[in-house]
Amino acid sequence: RRRAELRALALGQGDFQLRDQEGRPRRKADFRGQWVLLYFGFTHCPDVCPEELGKLSHAVELLEREPGLPPVQPLFITVDPERDDAAAMGRYLRDFHPRLLGLTGTPEEVRAAGSAYRVYASAGPRDEDGDYIVDHTILIYLLGPDGLFLDCYGRSKSAQDIARSVRRHMDTYEPLPD
Amino acid sequence: VAKMSAPTMEERKACWGARDEFWQCLDRHADDASKCEKLRRSFESRCPQQWVKYFDKRRDFLKYKKKLETEGYHPPEADGKS
Numbered sequence: 137r138r139r140a141e142l143r144a145l146a147l148g149q150g151d152f153q154l155r156d157q158e159g160r161p162r163r164k165a166d167f168r169g170q171w172v173l174l175y176f177g178f179t180h181c182p183d184v185c186p187e188e189l190g191k192l193s194h195a196v197e198l199l200e201r202e203p204g205l206p207p208v209q210p211l212f213i214t215v216d217p218e219r220d221d222a223a224a225m226g227r228y229l230r231d232f233h234p235r236l237l238g239l240t241g242t243p244e245e246v247r248a249a250g251s252a253y254r255v256y257a258s259a260g261p262r263d264e265d266g267d268y269i270v271d272h273t274i275l276i277y278l279l280g281p282d283g284l285f286l287d288c289y290g291r292s293k294s295a296q297d298i299a300r301s302v303r304r305h306m307d308t309y310e311p312l313p314d
Numbered sequence: 315v316a317k318m319s320a321p322t323m324e325e326r327k328a329c330w331g332a333r334d335e336f337w338q339c340l341d342r343h344a345d346d347a348s349k350c351e352k353l354r355r356s357f358e359s360r361c362p363q364q365w366v367k368y369f370d371k372r373r374d375f376l377k378y379k380k381k382l383e384t385e386g387y388h389p390p391e392a393d394g395k396s
Contacts, residue, residue, distance in 0.1 A: 179320035182365040186326060224320060231323040260364075265318060267364045 152249035154213065154239035157226035162239055164283060171208045171306065172279040173298070176255045178216035178270045179228040184291075186231070192276055193233035194295035199302060206281075208302065210236040215257035215272045217246040253277060253285070278302060280309060321362065329361035333369050345377075 151164045173192050177185035189212060196210050210233050214220035217240055220228075225238035240246065250257055257272040276298065278287040286305050289298050321329065336357040339350035347354065358366055 180362075180364075182361075182368050183326075183330070186323070219320070227322070228320060263363050265363065267318060267362055269364050269368055 150248075150252050152213075152239075152252065153245055154241040154249060155222060157222050157229060157238045157240075159222045162237070167209060167211075167279065168283050169281050171206055171281060171302065172211050172277075173208055173302070174211040174213065174253075174277040174279060175275075176213050176215050176250055176253070176257070176272060177274075178214055178272070179220050179224050180216065180267065180269070182269065184274055188274060188276060188291070189232045189236070191293075191295045191298070193236060195276075195298040195302070196233050196235070198295060198299035202303070205303070205306060207235075212236060212238045213249055214238070214240045214246060215250060215255065216259070216270050217241060217243050278305060280305065282311060325360075329357075329365060332357040332360040337373060340373075 153161065153163050156162050173196060175185075175188055175192055177188065179185075192210055196208050199205055199208050212225075212229065212232075214225065220238075220240050222240060225240055229236050229238045239249070241249075255273045255275075257270055260269045260271060262268045274291055276289040276293075277285060278289070278301070280286045287301060289301070293301075332353070336350055336353040339353045340347065343349040357369075361369070
C-alpha cells in the first residue's frame with residue numbers, strides 16, 4: 137500500500153540533464169537499469185550533508201557485502217550550483233563512497249532536477265565573505281531500475297535501516313511491463 | 315570574486331570538535347558564556363562565520379527542545395517563571 141501511495145506522489149518523473157564531477161553529461165535516463173540512492177545537498181553544508189552522505193555511503197557498503205545483490209549507485213545532486221561546480225564536487229566527494237557521483241549544472245538545470253523530487257531549497261543571506269547556507273529538504277531517495285521513485289529516508293533512519301529497506305525493495309521488485 | 319572553497323573533512327572535524335568543546339563548557343557552566351570565552355574564540359576561529367551562526371541557532375533550538383521534553387509546554391500567559 138505504501139508503494140501505491142509513493143507511486144501516487146509520482147516523484148522524480150521526467151528527465152534531468154546535469155554534469156558529473158568529471159564534467160561528463162549525465163541524464164536521468166543514464167541510470168535506467170540501476171538502483172540509485174540519491175541525496176540533494178551542498179558542499180558548504182555545516183553538518184547535515186556530511187552526515188547524510190556518510191550514512192548513504194555506509195548503506196551502500198552494507199548492501200555491497202551481501203552476495204547476489206545488484207550494485208546500488210550513490211548519487212549526490214547539488215542545491216547550490218553557484219558554488220558547487222564540477223571541481224568543488226570532486227573535492228567534496230573524495231571523503232565518501234568511491235562510486236559516489238556528484239551532479240551539478242546551471243541554476244535552471246539544477247532547479248529542474250530538484251523540483252522533480254519536490255526538493256525545497258532556499259539560499260540564506262550572504263555574509264561579508266559571500267558565504268551562505270542553503271536551507272533544503274533532507275531526504276535520501278531510492279530509485280528503482282525503471283527510474284521510478286520507490287522510497288525515501290529521513291534523518292532518523294540509520295544506514296542499517298536504509299540497507300534493510302533497499303534489500304526488501306529488491307526482493308519484491310517487479311519490473312514494469314514494457 | 316574568487317569562490318571560497320568549502321571546508322575539507324579535516325576542517326569540518328576541527329570545527330565540530332571546537333564547537334563540542336565550547337558546548338561542553340557551556341553545559342558545565344549552566345550556559346554562562348563568560349566562563350567559556352577561550353573556547354568560544356577557538357570555535358569561531360575554526361568554523362566559517364556562517365557555521366558559527368548556524369550552530370548558535372542549533373544550540374538554542376536543542377535547549378528549547380530539551381526544555382519542552384523535560385518541563386512540558388507552558389503557554390506564555392501561564393509561565394510566571396522565565
